[in-house]
Amino acid sequence: MRVGLLSEGGYPYAAGEGGEWCDHLVRGLGQHDFELYALSRSARQEDSGWHALPGNVRRVRAAPLWGGPAPGSGGRAYGSYGRDQRRRFTAHFGDLAAAVTLPGDQAYRFADGLDGLADLARDEGGLAAALRSELALRALETACRAPGALPAAYAARVADLLVVSGLLERALRPLSLDWYGSADGDRGLAAVDLCHATSAGPAALPGLLAKRFFGTPLLVTEYEVRLREYYLGGGADPEACSAPARTLLSAFHRLLAERIYGEAALVTAGDGQGRRWQERCGADRARQRTVHPGMDASLYEAVGEGDPAVCPAADDGTTLVWVGGRVEPHLWEALAVLRAAEPGVRVRVVGVPPDPQTAPGTPEGVRFGPATGPEDYAAGSVVVLSGAVEGFPAALAEAMFCGRATVSPDVGAVREVIGGTGLVVPPRDPRALAGACLDLLRDPERRARLGAAARARALELFTVEQNVSAFGAIYLEVLSRAPVQHTAPDPSVPFSHAAGAHPPLTMSPRSASPTWAGRP
Numbered sequence: 443m444r445v446g447l448l449s450e451g452g453y454p455y456a457a458g459e460g461g462e463w464c465d466h467l468v469r470g471l472g473q474h475d476f477e478l479y480a481l482s483r484s485a486r487q488e489d490s491g492w493h494a495l496p497g498n499v500r501r502v503r504a505a506p507l508w509g510g511p512a513p514g515s516g517g518r519a520y521g522s523y524g525r526d527q528r529r530r531f532t533a534h535f536g537d538l539a540a541a542v543t544l545p546g547d548q549a550y551r552f553a554d555g556l557d558g559l560a561d562l563a564r565d566e567g568g569l570a571a572a573l574r575s576e577l578a579l580r581a582l583e584t585a586c587r588a589p590g591a592l593p594a595a596y597a598a599r600v601a602d603l604l605v606v607s608g609l610l611e612r613a614l615r616p617l618s619l620d621w622y623g624s625a626d627g628d629r630g631l632a633a634v635d636l637c638h639a640t641s642a643g644p645a646a647l648p649g650l651l652a653k654r655f656f657g658t659p660l661l662v663t664e665y666e667v668r669l670r671e672y673y674l675g676g677g678a679d680p681e682a683c684s685a686p687a688r689t690l691l692s693a694f695h696r697l698l699a700e701r702i703y704g705e706a707a708l709v710t711a712g713d714g715q716g717r718r719w720q721e722r723c724g725a726d727r728a729r730q731r732t733v734h735p736g737m738d739a740s741l742y743e744a745v746g747e748g749d750p751a752v753c754p755a756a757d758d759g760t761t762l763v764w765v766g767g768r769v770e771p772h773l774w775e776a777l778a779v780l781r782a783a784e785p786g787v788r789v790r791v792v793g794v795p796p797d798p799q800t801a802p803g804t805p806e807g808v809r810f811g812p813a814t815g816p817e818d819y820a821a822g823s824v825v826v827l828s829g830a831v832e833g834f835p836a837a838l839a840e841a842m843f844c845g846r847a848t849v850s851p852d853v854g855a856v857r858e859v860i861g862g863t864g865l866v867v868p869p870r871d872p873r874a875l876a877g878a879c880l881d882l883l884r885d886p887e888r889r890a891r892l893g894a895a896a897r898a899r900a901l902e903l904f905t906v907e908q909n910v911s912a913f914g915a916i917y918l919e920v921l922s923r924a925p926v927q928h929t930a931p932d933p934s935v936p937f938s939h940a941a942g943a944h945p946p947l948t949m950s951p952r953s954a955s956p957t958w959a960g961r962p
Contacts, residue, residue: 443917444475444500446634446652450645451483454502457490460640460665463909466736469496470910474917477634478502479621479648485509503630505619507612507644523568531572532581534558539585542693543595549704549724552697560651563617570618573611579603592693598686605687610694616647622655632656636921641668642702642709642720643695650705659924661916662702665712665735666833667719669699700724707920712834713855731916735834736909739901742843745816746897757890759883760784763822763846764791766837767830774805775872776879781807783880792818819844823889824882829853829869838864842900845893849878859904863896 447453453464468476476499482488485508495502523531538555541548563569572578582603586595598606621630631637637649638661649660672695683691703709703725710731711717717730764773769791780787788807795810804810811818819825825841827850834855841848848864850856857866865882867874882889902908 444634446477446479446631446637448479448639448645448648450481450641450643452640454478454492455487455490456493457487461493465493466906467913471914472498475500480504481507483507503621527566530562535578536581539582541697542690543585543591549700553701560617570611578607594686594689602684602687605683606690613644616644621648622651642699643668646702659707659920661708661920662706663710667716669723670719707924714858715855733912734903736906737904739905742816745820746843746845757823759823760786760788761822762789763825767828769796770829772870772872776876777805779876790821816844819846824879835859839900839904842896845897847882847889847892861899863892863899
């Protein structure tokens with residue numbers, strides 16, 4: 443199988459998001475060939491270099507989502523657009539702009555506009571410059587001033603429209619790339635059997651076009667839901683964009699995510715919280731799967747198995763380890779309750795100490811230290827997870843690999859990860875936190891039992907091998923439902939030409955009359 447792995451700001455760049463799991467995926471599925479199609483977010487990311495790529499990576503295509511329009515858009519320049527091309531652009535971009543500015547369900551109009559722009563870019567080229575042209579500004583302004591438009595859109599000024607059109611051009615830049623076949627015979631994404639996008643944003647746009655042009659199935663994986671991250675501050679800069687501009691851009695990204703989820707053969711998330719976000723944004727529950735992140739279990743084996751060389755005094759019954767984020771005020775309140783019941787209790791906080799000018803002084807029995815790896819968990823009897831964790835709690839999974847009993851707040855995907863192998867308390871409740879920690883510190887047998895169960899659960903659900911195996915099965919499931927029929931077999935792929943398609947049989951002409959008819 444040949445897989446097109448689509449990323450934005452990630453693999454194969456060394457300074458990218460999700461590079462580790464993508465590298466594990468490509469190396470673990472060595473029986474498949476991968477083609478990497480990467481969108482970079484900054485010049486610094488491009489200068490950081492790439493991961494060392496395995497041999498089954500057949501090619502890498504890269505394009506920037508920053509700066510001016512990327513080269514390789516092909517076709518004529520926007521300046522040479524004729525009347526028909528300008529009319530097509532105005533109609534399709536007008537549909538997209540109307541979908542962004544109008545309330546209600548505008549998915550159909552957004553899809554028509556996006557598909558029309560994709561066809562225009564393929565037929566004529568010049569789309570990137572057209573999206574930054576005065577024609578685009580006029581279409582966007584017309585949509586914002588139309589009756590029934592959102593109040594925030596109606597309040598947009600010309601400066602806001604300039605910002606929006608520039609950011610829309612960057613988000614839609616994949617439509618203009620030469621990744622879908624070129625005049626020199628490069629078939630691009632037409633030659634892959636499956637497109638696997640690492641987010642439901644611009645990275646998945648090439649997959650949408652590959653499905654539209656060639657019928658290639660699309661798989662979308664999100665360990666951090668792209669739209670959620672955009673809403674929480676990963677999108678437009680609040681200082682550079684006004685409220686009307688942010689409203690228009692948020693509507694665009696919401697409609698884009700909805701379209702991607704709707705067209706994907708399967709959508710995977712790392713936990714139930716991510717699945718709920720995807721479903722709320724338009725993903726079909728029947729086409730959703732959960733694939734937990736994979737972690738290298740060998741890094742935690744020595745601590746998890748109680749190697750004396752690593753943890754000679756692993757469980758003294760008095761030490762708590764705080765991991766997963768910043769120190770919260772209720773920790774000191776819980777510590778006061780704990781030390782009133784057990785004066786010998788100590789806390790080791792993994793992380794930098796808070797600023798003494800903005801935070802109260804550090805209580806007695808608390809020690810801060812930088813993260814050093816599995817040894818952090820070996821230093822304590824009970825691991826306490828910070829309440830600042832959102833999404834998949836990686837620190838909790840690490841503690842489980844190390845065989846430690848845990849106390850966690852009921853936030854994010856904590857219940858899904860821990861199952862019944864640890865204690866879960868209400869968030870920001872110091873008395874509940876102190877009570878759970880005290881119960882475990884006073885019961886060494888229960889600590890050992892929960893720690894062993896937690897390690898067994900982690901080895902079953904959160905290893906790299908489990909993650910790679912799950913995606914291997916999903917690849918086969920997706921391809922079995924939507925096989926791609928290429929126009930010409932790829933000679934570099936064994937058995938790409940079916941042996942029985944054209945059997946080399948020579949048929950002699952059959953006589954028109956029986957043989958006995960000519961006998962005397």
